[in-house]
Amino acid sequence: GAVVSQHPSRVICKSGTSVKIECRSLDFQATTMFWYRQFPKKSLMLMATSNEGSKATYEQGVEKDKFLINHASLTLSTLTVTSAHPEDSSFYICSAREGGRRYGYTFGSGTRLTVV
């Protein structure tokens, strides 16, 4: 079945530094990638939607300059948290949708980011 590989699974970084999270679709072409943030014991909050080769569409309240999303190829999308602060600590999940599939979403295994 479809697999999305998300790396790293855990990362600890110092305040003020940047962190990049990668999501790769291993056996399909991810025309659309969704990035979510999940706080402990909470729901998934959509941060942005990206289509391959296009600029990401960010949800209201999400800082575009802080959460940089790149979807340069059909198999790779990245989320870069710039100038990270402790309040950015969270669980980040990507979800890929293959073009032509009406309801198939494949989720990555998530990245736990801790900013110290």
Add this chain to the structure above:
Amino acid sequence: AQTVTQSQPEMSVQEAETVTLSCTYDTSESDYYLFWYKQPPSRQMILVIRQEAYKQQNATENRFSVNFQKAAKSFSLKISDSQLGDAAMYFCAYRSEVPGTASKLTFGTGTRLQVTL
């Protein structure tokens, strides 16, 4: 904007018993999809079941079935013969079929299901 509400933060069921998780949603659209996702402790999201709004027949996947009431905007999940491996967070999700909505999912707040011996 669509909203998805799960009014049960936590539920508990005994092994082999049946449990129903509730979900309601608010939309003015007529064409959409509804989903139930499971998130075990590993945090990996797993699709449990989906329902197309235009279908009157309730979806079923082995021990999992839904009660889809379109007029009432209700979409409950029934788990039969509960197993220890069913313990997880369950999220109800909505997806619009309106062109231009980017196929994004709107998730409910989740229900944590405990399965006891």
